Amino acid sequence: MKTETNILKNLFLLFGFLPLVLKFPYMLYSWQNSPLDRWDWLFLSIFVVIAILLWLPMESRRSEKCDFEAFWAAIPLFMLYVSSYFFDIHLLGILSAILFSWTFCWLIKGWSYAYGVFPLFGILLLSSTSTCYWLEYFFSVSGILLKIIGLLLFLVWLLMNFLTRTTVCKNSFCFYCVALVLIIFSATQLNTLQYRGEPFIPEFSSLQFGEFIGRKQEILESDRRFFGNSILEKYQFASDTATIGVLAVTCGNNVHQIHPASHCLRAGGWQIDSEKFREVVLKGEKLQINEIMVHNQHGSLLIWCWYSNYGFSTGSFFGFRRHWSKNTLWFTWQIAVPIIFTESESRIELEKFLNDAPQKVSKYE
Structure with missing residues (x-):
């Protein structure tokens, strides 16, 4: 009877992984097609190998009784998972699905077991798509380097949990995890979600305005693959002082x-050398742009990027995602100028170019 009960518990434990299984096709697609995500499958492989090796040894931490306090974590995580479909945010769904599966370990095998295997699920979190990009975005350090450091820390933590039966108070642990998330998503970063500047929708098809003369460039097949069914236009403009x-x-x-x-x-x-938000004045109106400085073997560029519909604009990708809907027409631009002398001179050239460019103010134009 006891054996049958344990089998049923383990089957129920596997049920907790169902939300993650539903996200797996998207994860597989990203691993195959995104250069920044191409190595993330390795963290899933490490998770599977270690989980198999530790399955029986970790049973010594298992409780015979279910811990229903796990529902206090499982229910909010499941709600986050469901909301990821409404807001169309895959990363939110993947992260919440992984943590939701961990709460089933807590529910079925008790808190001591759940704490013991938490570093293992931390390794699984590293397999989440887009995490390389967002780690680099927040910390300005190579995302894959941060993941390798995270992997080593989780392995050391897991080894300590395996060699000892040390545990911590469940309430304190959950509190510190939530606090860490809030620190990462700082108030400064969240404030960019709220920024709304005046709509700014320049029009470049005339190919001649102010001091600038331009030509349309060919859209490559790689461009089409990257942007899917979005409509792309590429131009090269030149004046006496800038390209x-x-x-x-x-x-x-x-x-x-x-x-x-x-x-x-x-x-x-x-x-990427730097990335920050900057408020600029174009055609007498303030708007927020995302300023990025980059380099490769051919030189350095200063790039301004922003997102706009006919109602407002924002420089924040987070802000764009927050307000995006299929019923609203959105535009985004990347305007790049080589950094020949100083950054300030490059900014002046971008301001001159965008101030001279014609602007759409209505979708009927």
Whole structure:
């Protein structure tokens, strides 16, 4: 009877992985197609190997009784998972699905077991798609380097839990985990979600305005693959003092085909030197842009990126994702100028270029 009960418990434990299984096709697609995610499958492989090796040894930490306090964590995590479909945020769904599966370990095998295997699920979290990009975005350090450091720390933590039966208070542990998440998503970063500038939708198809003369560039097959069903336009403009590159995107109905500008640049082989928000005045109106400085073997670029619909604009990809809907037409731009002398001079050239460019103010134009 006891054996049958344990079998049923283990089957129920596997049920906790169902949300993650539903996300697996998307994860597999990203591992195959995204340059920044291509190695993330290794963390899943490490998780599987260690889980098999530790399955029986970790049973010594198992409790005979279920710990129903796990529902206090499982229910909010499941709600986050469901909300990821409403808000169309895959990363939120993957992270919440992994932690939800961990809460089933807590529910079925008790807190001591759950704490013991938590570092193992930490390794599984490292397999989440897009985490390389967001780690680099928040910490300005190589995402894969941070993941390797995280892997080593989780392995050391797991080894300590395996060699000892040390545990911590469940309430304190959950509190510190939530506090860590809130620290990472700092108030400064969350404030960018709220920023709304005036709409700014420049029009470049005239190919001549102010001091600038331009030509349209060919859209490559790699561009089409990267942006899917969005409408792309690429231009090269020149004046007596500057050369300006333009990527203009009319966003399609699949928000997952619109990526942060720095993600696109890294995928294209550029190294990010800095990335920050800047408030600029264009045509007498204030708006927020995302300023990125990059370099490769051919030189350095200063790039301004922003997102706009006919109601407002934002420089934040987070802000764009927060407000995006299939019923609203969105545009995004990457405007690049080589850094020949100083950054200040490059900014002046971008301001002059965008102030001279014609602007759409209505979708009927």
